[in-house]
Amino acid sequence: xxxxxxxxxxxxxxxxxxxxxxxxxxxxxxxxxxxxxxxxxxxxxxxxxxxxxxxxxxxxxxxxxxxxxxxxxxxxxxxxxxxxxxxxxxxxxxxxxxxxxxxxxxxxxxxxxxxxxxxxxxxxxxxxxxxxxxxxxxxxxxxxxxxxxxxxxxxxxxxxxxxxxxxxxxxxxxxxxxxxxxxxxxxxxxxxxxxxxxxxxxxxxxxxxxxxxxxxxxxxxxxxxxxxxxxxxxxxxxxxxxxxxxxxxxxxxxxxxxxxxxxxxxxxxxxxxxxxxxxxxxxxxxxxxxxxxxxxxxxxxxxxxxxxxxxxxxxxxxxxxxxxxxxxxxxxxxxxxxxxxxxxxxxxxxxxxxxxxxxxxxxxxxxxxxxxxxxxxxxxxxxxxxxxxxxxxxxxxxxxxxxxxxxxxxxx
Amino acid sequence: xxxxxxxxxxxxxxxxxxxxxxxxxxxxxxxxxxxxxxxxxxxxxxxxxxxxxxxxxxxxxxxxxxxxxxxxxxxxxxxxxxxxxxxxxxxxxxxxxxxxxxxxxxxxxxxxxxxxxxxxxxxxxxxxxxxxxxxxxxxxxxxxxxxxxxxxxxxxxxxxxxxxxxxxxxxxxxxxxxxxxxxxxxxxxxxxxxxxxxxxxxxxxxxxxxxxxxxxxxxxxxxxxxxxxxxxxxxxxxxxxxxxxxxxxxx
Numbered sequence: 001x002x003x004x005x006x007x008x009x010x011x012x013x014x015x016x017x018x019x020x021x022x023x024x025x026x027x028x029x030x031x032x033x034x035x036x037x038x039x040x041x042x043x044x045x046x047x048x049x050x051x052x053x054x055x056x057x058x059x060x061x062x063x064x065x066x067x068x069x070x071x072x073x074x075x076x077x078x079x080x081x082x083x084x085x086x087x088x089x090x091x092x093x094x095x096x097x098x099x100x101x102x103x104x105x106x107x108x109x110x111x112x113x114x115x116x117x118x119x120x121x122x123x124x125x126x127x128x129x130x131x132x133x134x135x136x137x138x139x140x141x142x143x144x145x146x147x148x149x150x151x152x153x154x155x156x157x158x159x160x161x162x163x164x165x166x167x168x169x170x171x172x173x174x175x176x177x178x179x180x181x182x183x184x185x186x187x188x189x190x191x192x193x194x195x196x197x198x199x200x201x202x203x204x205x206x207x208x209x210x211x212x213x214x215x216x217x218x219x220x221x222x223x224x225x226x227x228x229x230x231x232x233x234x235x236x237x238x239x240x241x242x243x244x245x246x247x248x249x250x251x252x253x254x255x256x257x258x259x260x261x262x263x264x265x266x267x268x269x270x271x272x273x274x275x276x277x278x279x280x281x282x283x284x285x286x287x288x289x290x291x292x293x294x295x296x297x298x299x300x301x302x303x304x305x306x307x308x309x310x311x312x313x314x315x316x317x318x319x320x321x322x323x324x325x326x327x328x329x330x331x332x333x334x335x336x337x338x339x340x341x342x343x344x345x346x347x348x349x350x351x352x353x354x355x356x357x358x359x360x361x362x363x364x365x366x367x368x369x370x371x372x373x374x375x376x377x378x379x380x381x382x383x384x385x386x387x388x389x390x391x392x393x394x395x396x397x398x399x400x401x402x403x404x405x406x407x408x409x410x411x412x
Numbered sequence: 413x414x415x416x417x418x419x420x421x422x423x424x425x426x427x428x429x430x431x432x433x434x435x436x437x438x439x440x441x442x443x444x445x446x447x448x449x450x451x452x453x454x455x456x457x458x459x460x461x462x463x464x465x466x467x468x469x470x471x472x473x474x475x476x477x478x479x480x481x482x483x484x485x486x487x488x489x490x491x492x493x494x495x496x497x498x499x500x501x502x503x504x505x506x507x508x509x510x511x512x513x514x515x516x517x518x519x520x521x522x523x524x525x526x527x528x529x530x531x532x533x534x535x536x537x538x539x540x541x542x543x544x545x546x547x548x549x550x551x552x553x554x555x556x557x558x559x560x561x562x563x564x565x566x567x568x569x570x571x572x573x574x575x576x577x578x579x580x581x582x583x584x585x586x587x588x589x590x591x592x593x594x595x596x597x598x599x600x601x602x603x604x605x606x607x608x609x610x611x612x613x614x615x616x617x618x619x620x621x622x623x624x625x626x627x628x629x630x631x632x633x634x635x636x637x638x639x640x641x642x643x644x645x646x647x648x649x650x651x652x653x654x655x656x657x658x659x660x661x662x663x
Contacts, residue, residue, distance in 0.1 A: 061594040068579075069603055073610050104485055233511050233537070236568035247537070254540045343484040346533050346544065348514065357533065361519055374515035374533070382571045411594055 026054065033062050037142045037397040040407030042381070044396070051393050056385040063411040071371040075337030076102050076178060079368060084172040086373060087409040089134050092127040092163070093351040095176040096120055100257055101347040101358035102178035105340040108307055115303035116180045117259035122193070122296035123166070123176065124258075125289040129200070130159040131352035131404075132282050132289075136207065139279070139401035143220045148210055155203050158196045165192050179313040180306025190297060197294055204286055212283070221276040225387040225399035228273055235386070236379040239354025240285065241403055244270040244278035251350040262299075263292045275402040282404070312338050337366035346374075353377050353404055375409040461539040463488040466508055474500055479548070489544040494559055497547060501532075501565045510534040510543060513562075516572035518580045520606045526550045528582055530559055549582065561587040579604035 026049045032038040041062035047055035067086060071079040083098045084091035099120075103109050137152030160170040166189060167175035167182065175182050211217045227237070232245040242249055250267045252260040268284035270277025306313040310329040319326040340362045348357040354376030363369040380403045387399045461469075467481050467488050477496030482489040492500055504510040514533035521527055527550035534543045550557040561584040562569045573584045574593040581602035584590055592599060601608060 061592075061596070064594040066603060069608075069610065107485065234567050236513050236515075236566070249537055254537075255542075344489075345485055345487060346514075346542070348535075348542075355514065357514055359515070359517060359531065359533065370519045372515065372517040372531075378571065379568060382568055 025049075031396065033059075038400060039138060039405055040410075042400070042405065042407055042410075044384075046393070046396065048393055053388050053391050053393060053396060056388055056396075058381060058384055060381070060407070060410050063407045065408075065412065067412045068371055068373065071368055073367065075366050076340070076368060077333075077337055079371065080177055081172070081174050083373075084174055085408060086375065086412055087131075087351060087353060087356075087377070087406045088171065089406055090127050090131040090352045091172055091174075092123050092176055093131075093349065093356065095174060096124050096258065097347060097349040097351065097356045097358050099176050099178045100349065101345055101360050102340070104345045104347055105343065105360055105362055106178070106312060106338065107341070108179070108309060108312060111307040111309055112180065112258075113303040113307075114259065114301045116305060116307075118296045118300050119181060119185055119305075120176050120258050121260065121263065122293055122300075123163070125292045125296070126159050126162060126193070126196075128289045128352045129286050129293075130156050132286050133159075135282060135352075135401075135404045139398075139404075140211065142397045142401045143217070145211065145217070148207065151203070151206065151210075155196075155200060158199075162189075162192055162196060165189065179309070180304070184305045190300070193293065193297055197290060197297070200290055201287075204283070204290070208283065212280070218276065220395075220398055221274065221279055221402075223272070223274050223276075224391065224395045225275045225402055226273050227383055227387050231383060231386050232273070235383045237354070237383050238376050238379060239350065239352070240278050240281045241354065241380045241383070243267065244281045244402075245273035246271045251348055251355060255348065257347070257349055263295050265289075265292050275398045278402040339364060339366050348374070351376055353406065353409070354380060373409075373412055375412060377403070377405040377407075377409045381405050381410055461508060461536065461541060463541045463543050466504070466510075466536075466541065466543055469508065470500060470504070473503060487542070487544060489546055491546045491548065494547045494549055497545070498560050498562060498565065500545070501562050504534060504543070505565050509536045509538045511566075512537055513566040513568055513572075514542075516562075516569060516576055518576045518582055518604075520580060520604065522606045525552060526557070528557055528580065530576065530582060532562070556581050556583050558583045558585050560585050563587060578602070581605065 026047050028045060028047050030043065031046055032043040033041040035042075038044070043059040043062065045057040045059060046053050065085070067082045071082055074082070080095060080098060083094040087094050100109075103112065133152040133156045137149035137156075140146075140148035140152075163173050163175070164170045166185060167173040169175075227241065227245050229242075229245040229247050231237075232242045233247060237245075238249075246269060248267060248269050251257075252265075253267060265288040268281045268288065270281050310326070310333075312333075314330050314333050315323070315326040320330050342362055342364045344359065344361040346357055346359045348355050350356070355374065356376055357374030359370075359372040359374065360368050361370040384399060384403060387403075388396050391399065464483075467490055470490060471478055471481070474496055477493050477500055479491040479493060482491070490500075512535040514535050516533075517531050519529040519531065521529065526548040528548070530547040530549060532545040534545065536542070547559060549559055559582055561573060563573065563584075563586075570587070570589065571593060573587055574590060576582050577584060577587075577590055578592040578595050579602055591597070595603065
């Protein structure tokens with residue numbers, strides 16, 4: 001940011017006299033970082049003419065926590081908990097991406113059992129629904145629909161209860177870890193998930209009743225924040241933002257990971273690239289996620305919850321008192337960690353926000369030499385100035401909501 | 413009333429009815445039918461492009477640009493000479509359908525010469541193939557190595573290059589707007605370099621931020637920031653104007 005540009009906020013710039021003798025003033029105002037509709041600490045420096053936005057400069061970095069730097073000082077297993085804190089609305093999806101990357105680096109993908117894959121997919125899809133529910137609630141409240149927010153959080157609570165039941169933690173679970181899962185899936189897991197899936201389809205119908213054909217909602221979202229497919233691709237937008245613009249692309253279909261090829265689901269795609277299309281894509285995605293959750297529940301295989309490889313996953317506790325070898329493995333794993341071979345991998349997964357990529361470089365030690373995260377919100381936010389170019393000031397809020405950014409992930 | 417996909421779509425306002433066809437399964441046929449019209453006849457060519465065949469094609473077309481190619485865990489990497497980067501990228505984007513730039517990042521190898529890897533992850537959506545490009549830059553005593561920008565090929569590279577500049581101090585020649593993106597504007601160092609300490613600086617006396625090297629603060633600007641092994645970290649800000657970041661070209 002040029003120094004001058006920063007200092008010019010809240011100022012009326014030099015007025016110019018147009019041909020018909022009108023004074024045309026532009027004003028530079030600051031939106032955020034502490035604005036409730038910027039979904040975190042995002043600052044936009046908006047140049048407006050009347051109520052029309054003519055320039056938008058996003059300013060990010062307020063939530064920069066140096067996760068990539070910190071990960072270099074942690075072992076592979078310890079760095080897992082940092083991934084929860086990036087996209088804090090979808091921690092399990094982050095865990096999944098990181099675990100897949102480390103497993104690929106270790107070369108143990110083939111040892112992952114079907115049960116681990118099914119539980120991972122089930123939890124990741126529940127997490128997708130939870131993330132979309134927060135998006136729907138906050139997006140609706142930004143545009144003035146208060147009650148949707150309350151309903152969405154009611155259903156999200158049920159999903160968080162599932163996570164609490166399975167891992168003991170509601171949000172930062174770190175439940176999916178390199179080598180499998182942190183703990184055995186508790187008995188009664190099926191019932192608590194079914195309790196949610198049995199009602200959610202009806203609840204989704206209620207949200208559609210509230211918004212999808214609501215005239216007020218249509219007026220606020222249709223034709224607003226247009227993004228063409230070419231721009232979305234050129235700027236690296238992914239996830240519902242890309243699909244809302246009409247590009248048929250989903251990593252779960254294109255590069256199936258964690259057994260997604262076994263599930264039957266569709267990819268909703270919009271065509272206009274406006275806020276309403278992105279809204280519809282996410283609403284229909286929740287339907288598809290529910291379908292995947294149901295399939296995973298039906299076909300849940302039995303098996304171990306982590307790989308039977310003592311170099312990666314600790315042996316069962318009961319073996320430690322009886323087996324010297326198990327004791328050594330246990331001690332080595334928890335004092336030193338495992339050492340992947342020298343190399344680098346990039347693994348992309350479809351998180352609720354878009355393409356989440358983990359680039360991990362190993363130098364043969366027990367700590368990642370470099371961990372880079374390709375955060376979907378970072379790229380999706382980059383297209384915001386294109387979306388709101390020429391929009392009204394009030395529509396900026398609609399456009400930000402439709403991108404579904406999480407600043408913890410943008411700034412890392 | 414049921415709200416499955418079909419009924420939902422039939423309830424859309426009238427102008428939207430034509431969109432039914434867009435809600436389709438994501439299969440290869442759909443992907444191919446989405447290609448621009450002039451490209452439809454070339455389906456057979458696109459089907460054949462994989463990461464490995466891309467490496468061969470680049471090797472044929474730009475034999476002088478390639479330093480080496482690496483395959484690890486099924487991922488293809490091409491190490492390029494920095495001066496050929498833009499030509500290779502433009503070729504990949506235009507002729508081989510690598511239209512999607514996933515990310516740009518860097519890795520610091522302080523013991524090695526050249527000291528930095530700049531890494532590009534590309535994705536071809538029509539061909540479902542992924543590719544990694546890599547440059548090795550940073551000779552001895554070159555504090556801010558320079559790499560040509562690829563903003564002209566993928567506009568989305570803008571923010572990634574700013575991030576790499578911010579965190580590694582690698583500059584991108586020709587970048588339209590090279591300034592810090594995550595760190596504060598008046599930060600003077602590049603935190604993801606390996607010689608940057610993890611737990612902050614050891615300032616001689618207690619200071620309000622503990623580790624904020626603002627040169628606007630008279631108490632700190634005159635102090636020298638050092639890494640634990642004694643290397644001097646802060647750059648001499650007096651050489652730069654207020655608007656110019658260290659390492660960037662003068663505006």
